Amino acid sequence: MARYTGPQCRLCRRESMKLYLKWDRCYSDKCAFERRNYAPGQHGQRRGKLSDYGVQLREKQKIKRTYGLLEKQFKAYFKEADRQKGVTGTNFLILLERRLDNTVYRLGFANSRSQARQLVRHNHFLVNGRKVNIPSYLLRPGDVISVREKSRSLGVINEALDALPRRGLVPWLELEKEAYRGTMRSLPTREEMPLPVQEHLVVEFYSK
Template identity: 65%
Template sequence: MARDTGAACRRCRREGIKLFLKGDRCYSDKCSFERRAYAPGQHGQARFKKQSDYAGQLREKQKVKSMYGMLEGQFRQYFKKADQQKGVTGENLLIMLERRLDNAIFRMGFASSRNQARQLVRHKHILVNGKKVNIPSFQISVGDEISIKEKSRANPLINESLDAVERRGVPSWIEIDRAAYKSTIKAMPNREELTMPIQEQLIVELYSK
């Protein structure tokens, strides 16, 4: 599967915001963004005047793509589906992204980053309603029970992530049973709990041109 193999910290610096792509490292003093909070490259520290509307829209799209670890083709398909649904297109898009299995695993605290969550899914450590699912883009639904395979529960990365999840918090639409290494989807994700500064309307404007 195609994926972005570029340096994660450079993406945070390019967007001018922490995207928390490297898990616990992003909360420590080792975070590159804390030391160099400016865009990468020769002219990264230069101060530019006003950014064009198109540039702002493009950067917003790139930021959300990086956040959820997606390439252009896949992201565009999500937008098309969101546009075909009832309701506000931008909110539909974000909710669909939140409903991805890899994102849910990250939100539950079974992984310290979405990238790590994708690896857990692809290597078949994850069960959805008791069945193995190895598709990171699988869309979760209300009532789904997501758990760690019994043989994988001793994995130190999973346990370290569960110990650290309180630092970022768990959304109200997820109920976690730490002792049983499982979580239940109580409701659909909601826009209000997305704490990252995302202006989804800019993405809608970009794709609507």
């Protein structure tokens, strides 16, 4: 499967905001976005005003890169959200938040979504007691996500749990840290999702 393998900090600089793709580095003085707060490339500091299309495109790219998705999969989520009842933009973000790799990250079992995706792929997690190694698996309210018994001594998981207080736990998830277990209590509302994005611009982008 194709995936982006370039510098992660370059993505933050391109989108003019921290996407928190580099774990602890994003919170340190070494953060490239803090040191060079302008777009990458030779003419990054002379970036002109964006057109309406450019603003919509950048917002789409911002969300896509935050969740680590490629265009085909990202667009498939949008089409699914558009078929559902309610506000398309909110439905879209809820679908992305329901992904197993994102939930593993939100619960603090990984320091980033890319790390969470790798841990899921390597069979370190159970959903309702059953092994699931598909990062895009969509969770439902009441689902229980737990770390396999053999994986609870992994340094990356324990380090991530220790760092969770720095970013906080979202209200629609419940964590039992000592049991290495978390539960999706409910679907998130837009107000509960800590995403500084304007999803209506993505709706406008795909509605053309």
